[in-house]
Amino acid sequence: MAQVTGGELLVRTLAAAGVKTAFGLHGAHLETIFQACAAHDIPIIDTRHEAAAGHAAEGYARAARRLGVALVTAGPGFTNAITSLANAYLDRTPVLYVSGSAALRDAETNTLQAGIDQVAIARPLTKWAHAVTLPRDIPRLVAHAIRIATSPPSGPVLLDAPMDVLTAIVDEETVRIPRTIAVDTHPAPGETAIETALDLLDSAERPVILAGAGAWQCDCAAELAEFAELTGIPVFSDFQAHGLLPSAHALYGGTLHKLADLAAPGSRPDVVLALGVRFGLFTLGASDRLVPAAARVIHVEIDPREIGKLRDAAIAIPADSRETLRALAAKARGRRLRERSGWQQVVRSAKAARGERFREALARETPPIHPYQAVAAIVEHMPAETIVIGDGAEAYHWMNEVIRQDRPGSYITHGFLGAVGFGLGLAIGAQTAHPSRPVLCLAGDGAVGFTIAEFDTLARHRLPVVVVVMNNRSWAASQHFQEMIGNPVAGTRLSSARYDQVAQAFGCEGRYITRIEELGPAIREAFARGRPACLNVEIDVAPMPPELALLASRHS
Ligand SMILES: Cc1ncc(C[n+]2csc(CCOP(=O)(O)OP(=O)(O)O)c2C)c(N)n1
Numbered sequence: 001m002a003q004v005t006g007g008e009l010l011v012r013t014l015a016a017a018g019v020k021t022a023f024g025l026h027g028a029h030l031e032t033i034f035q036a037c038a039a040h041d042i043p044i045i046d047t048r049h050e051a052a053a054g055h056a057a058e059g060y061a062r063a064a065r066r067l068g069v070a071l072v073t074a075g076p077g078f079t080n081a082i083t084s085l086a087n088a089y090l091d092r093t094p095v096l097y098v099s100g101s102a103a104l105r106d107a108e109t110n111t112l113q114a115g116i117d118q119v120a121i122a123r124p125l126t127k128w129a130h131a132v133t134l135p136r137d138i139p140r141l142v143a144h145a146i147r148i149a150t151s152p153p154s155g156p157v158l159l160d161a162p163m164d165v166l167t168a169i170v171d172e173e174t175v176r177i178p179r180t181i182a183v184d185t186h187p188a189p190g191e192t193a194i195e196t197a198l199d200l201l202d203s204a205e206r207p208v209i210l211a212g213a214g215a216w217q218c219d220c221a222a223e224l225a226e227f228a229e230l231t232g233i234p235v236f237s238d239f240q241a242h243g244l245l246p247s248a249h250a251l252y253g254g255t256l257h258k259l260a261d262l263a264a265p266g267s268r269p270d271v272v273l274a275l276g277v278r279f280g281l282f283t284l285g286a287s288d289r290l291v292p293a294a295a296r297v298i299h300v301e302i303d304p305r306e307i308g309k310l311r312d313a314a315i316a317i318p319a320d321s322r323e324t325l326r327a328l329a330a331k332a333r334g335r336r337l338r339e340r341s342g343w344q345q346v347v348r349s350a351k352a353a354r355g356e357r358f359r360e361a362l363a364r365e366t367p368p369i370h371p372y373q374a375v376a377a378i379v380e381h382m383p384a385e386t387i388v389i390g391d392g393a394e395a396y397h398w399m400n401e402v403i404r405q406d407r408p409g410s411y412i413t414h415g416f417l418g419a420v421g422f423g424l425g426l427a428i429g430a431q432t433a434h435p436s437r438p439v440l441c442l443a444g445d446g447a448v449g450f451t452i453a454e455f456d457t458l459a460r461h462r463l464p465v466v467v468v469v470m471n472n473r474s475w476a477a478s479q480h481f482q483e484m485i486g487n488p489v490a491g492t493r494l495s496s497a498r499y500d501q502v503a504q505a506f507g508c509e510g511r512y513i514t515r516i517e518e519l520g521p522a523i524r525e526a527f528a529r530g531r532p533a534c535l536n537v538e539i540d541v542a543p544m545p546p547e548l549a550l551l552a553s554r555h556s
Contacts, residue, residue: 001171001172001173002171002172002173003169003170003171003172004169004170004172004175005032005036005135005166005167005168005169005170006032006132006135006138006161006165006166006167006168006170007030007031007032007033007035007036007161007166007167008032008036008039009135009136009138009139009170009175009177010033010036010098010138010139010142010161010166011033011036011037011039011040011042012036012040012139012177013138013139013142013143013177013178013181014040014042014069014142015040015042016139016143016177016178016179016181017067017142017143017146017181017182018066019042019067019069020042021042021043021044021045021060021069021432022037022042022043022044022045022057022069022070022071023044023045023046023047023052023053023054023056023057023060023068023069023070023071023428023429023432024044024045024046024047024050024053024070024071024072025046025047025048025049025050025053025071025072025073025077026046026073027072027073027074027077027100027113028073028163029073029074029077029100029101029102029113029161029163029166030071030072030073030098030100030166031167032166032167033071033098033100033161033166034071044071045428045432045457045461046457047425047428047451047454047457048451048453048454048456048457049080049451049453049454050070050072050073050076050077050078050080050081050084051080051081051083051084051421051422051425051450051451052424052425052428052451052454052457053070053071053072053081053084053425054070054072054081054083054084054085054087054088054095054097054425055084055087055422055424055425055426055428055429055451056068056070056425056426056428056429056432057069057070057084057088057095057096057097057429058084058087058088058091058093058095058422058425058426058429059389059412059425059426059427059428059429059430059432059433060429060430060432060433061088061093061094061095061429062091062093062240062409062412062426062429062430063387063409063412063429063430063433063434064409064433064434065216065217065219065409066094067094067095067096067146067149067150067182068093068094068095068096068429069095069096069098070084070095070096070097070098071098071100072097072098072099072100073099073100073113074099074100074101074102074112074113074114074118074163075101075112075113075114075115075116076113077099077100077113078099078100078101078116078118078121078122079116079121081097081099082121082125083417083419083422084097084422084425085097085122085125085126085156085158086125086417086419087415087417087419087422088155088156089125089126089127089155089156090415090416090417091213091240091415091416091417092153092154092155092213092214092217093154093155093156094149094150094154094155094156095149095156095157096142096145096146096149096156096157096159097122097126097156097157097158097159098158098159098160098161099118099122099158099159099160099161100161100162100163100166101113101114101118101131101160101161101162101163102114102115102162102163103162103163103164103165104133104162104164104165105164106164118131118158118160119131119158119160122158122160125156126155126156126157126158127148127149127155127156127157128144128145128148128149128157128158129157129158129159129160130145130158130159130160131159131160131161131162132159132160132161132162132165133162133165134165135165135166135168135169135170136170136174136175138161138165138175139175139176139177139178140178141159142159143177143178143180143181145157145158145159146181146182147181147182147183150182151182151183151185152185152214152217152302152303152320153214153302153303154217185320186218186320186322186323187302187318187319187320187323188319188320188323188324188327189300189317189319189323189324189327190317190319191327193315193316193317194317194324194327194328194331195331196315197273197298197315197317197328198328198331198332198335200271200296200298200314200315201231201233201271201273201298202231202335202337202338203271204270204271204296205270205343206262206267206268206269206270206271206343206346207231207233207269207270207271207272207273207343208233208234208235208236208253208259208269208271208272208273208347209224209227209228209233209234209235209236209272209273209275210235210236210237210238210256210272210273210274210275210277210283210291211224211235211236211237211238211241211244211245211275211276211277211321212237212238212240212241212274212275212276212277212278212282213238213239213240213241213276213277213278213415214275214276214277214278214301214302214303214321215237215241215244215275215276215277215321215322216240216241216244216276216408216409217240217276218276218302218320218321218322218323219322219408220244220275220321220322220325221244221245221408223321223322223325223326223329224244224245224275224321224325225245225246225249226325226329227325227328227329227332228245228249228251229251230329230332230333230337231332231337231340232251232337232338232339232340232341232343232344233251233273233340234251234252234253234343234344234347235249235251235252235253236252236253236254236255236256236258236259237252237254237255237256238255238256238277238282239255239282239390239400239411239413239414239415240412240415241276241408242255242403242405242408242410242411243405243406243407243408243409243410243411244408246405246406246407247403247404247405247406248404248406250344250348251344253347253350253351254351254354255400255403256282256283256290257282257290257400257547257550258350258351258354259289259290259291260289260290260550261350261351261353261354262346262347262350267346267350268292268294268295269291269292269295270292270294270295270296271295271296271297271298271314272291272295272296272297272298273298273300274297274298274299274300274301275300275321275324275325276300276301276302276321277299277301278301278306278309279291279306279309279310279311280310280416281416283310283311284550284551285310286310286311289550291311296314297311297312297313297314297315298313298314298315298317299311299313299315299316299317300317300319300321300324301317301318302318302319302320302321303318304316304318354401357546358372358376358401361373361543362376364516365516367514367515367516367538368514368538368539368540368541369513369514369515369516369519369537369538369539369540370516370539370540370543371394371395371398371470371472371539371540371543371545372398372401372402372543373516374398374468374470374516374519374537374539375398375399375401375402375442376402377516377519377520377523378399378440378442378468378519378523379399379402379403379404380520381519381520381521381523381524382438382440382466382523382527383438383527385407385410385437385438386410386437386438386439386440386527387409387410387411387412387430387431387434387437387438387439387440388403388405388410388411388412388413388439388440388441388442389412389413389423389426389427389430389439389440389441389442390403390411390412390413390414390423390442391413391414391420391421391422391423391424391426391441391442391443391444391447391448392420392423392442392443392444392445392446392447392448392470392477393418393420393444393446393447393475393476393477393478393548394444394470394472394476394477394480394544394545394548395442395443395444395447395470396413396414396442397477397545397547397548398470398545399413399442400413400545400547401545401546401547412426412430420444420446420447420450421446421447421448421449421450421451422447422450423441423442423443423447423448423467424441424443424448424450424451424452424454424455424457424458424465424467425451425454426441427439427441427458427463427465427467428454428457428458428461428463428465431463431464431465432461432463438464438466438527439463439464439465439466440465440466440467440468440523441465441466441467441468442468442470443467443468443469443470444469444470444472444475444476445469445470445471445472445473445474445494445497445499446474446475446476446494448467448469448499448534449499452499452502453506455467455502455503455506455507455508455532455534456506456507458506458508458532459506459507459508459532460507462531462532463532464527464529464530464531464532464533465532465533466523466526466527466532466533466535467503467532467533467534467535468523468535468537469499469500469534469535469536469537470537470539471496471497471499471536471537471538471539472539472540472541473493473494473495473496473541474492474493474494474541475492475493475494476541477548478492479492479493479541480544480548480552481552484552496538498512498536499534499536500512500534500535500536502534503532503533503534504534508531508532508533508534509526509529509531509532509533509534510533510534510535510536511526511533511534511535511536512536512538513535513536513537513538514537514538519535519537522535523535
């Protein structure tokens, strides 16, 4: 009988689940897995820090809307990935983290990279965390882990694999690789809820649709466009759902914070169809600023625990957003619905007025570059279909002002954790998921430093990500926070470091940019070269993005 290792069984199960790539950083504990991945043609994108490996698995999962896999070794390999676990958990990103750990026979022997309970640490940061103890259990438990990670609401899982379980030899005929690994689940809404929801929407004067991450995860782009067009209701989205309705669509109003621009009397939404939205940070909690207190909410959300958590739901629909939109559209097609051109015009005017605020910034001719000028030039000159990663704090808030994407899953940025420094990792994952699409990573100068050695990963794996560093020589969101509350600036300034030269030293292209007219051509040239690049752009530290000011006003 042929004999295989536990590591081989683990990788056979990954292959059976359709896993094509993993991200990781080697350690002897993981050796059988690394060898088996090579044998099964599952490339491992090996990073320079486990934080980046974890974030790359998240970036892959989010760009490809499928499971990401991260391999981290025992002890410090695992602890280095904890921020990624937390980020994936709060964002509901389906990632399988496999951690190596000390051999079971070495329990409580003060051995290397051991002595911490990795499963206990991972448990509050995952949907499921478990240590495998019997080699023949590996396929069953890997399949179980993947099922949990990918079933809604999706999220990360950790499978801890002790070294002696991975190196143990098993007769392959005694073990079966499961075939039912992930199950497609799309719970449909109830008939009555659909009828009343459509009545409520049609009775509204100023209805809006809010598309959230849950809607994006349900893959409902076509259904969203159809329903919005049938009813004429404007659509706003959170960042994960950005591009679900193309930004160029006449009914797209912008990201959720732009609802603040509908503040004038007679222009506040009165009925909200919230699709896969989790009320909280991106709706300014339960506050009245974005979603008026008086507005009636139809909350469609796959996780019933989210319905009613911060906002009462006039109609609660614990179901899949795509199925719900299909059912709503089927009903709407047979009805004569209200004409909504007046309300659409209000939303369009608010959108246009927001752009006007930055007319002066755009006209600035001499350095320093205004951050709005920088992001506007990036969006104007990056190629079509570019996936944008948004890191930093003010940097990504500036990007939020101008980003326009016509495909879902093309703007990958902060969720509830607000983990500055994850951008290079996310970009590695997104570029791996879409080798032929351009990927741009926008980073703050603070953010890019967290995993700066990942320029080496980009170079070694020939991942042609263009990284733009918004260099304001500051942890600007922190500095501005200190200034806003009247404190002296302390510990929040950075130097004018040459991140472009660091990237060059790792084998990437590098450019240092101080004038706005250089930026557009530099973006075009960087993408044309098809090599990883760092554009280090000196920008003005003084301006503060309006979205951040809105958030700050809520917390002051
Ligand atoms: C890992 C992590 N550490 C610290 C913070 C707190 N923090 C929030 S914004 C910010 C400043 C970010 O600076 P930078 O990346 O340069 O972006 P900028 O605000 O200048 O655009 C910091 C340190 C955080 N969110 N995440």
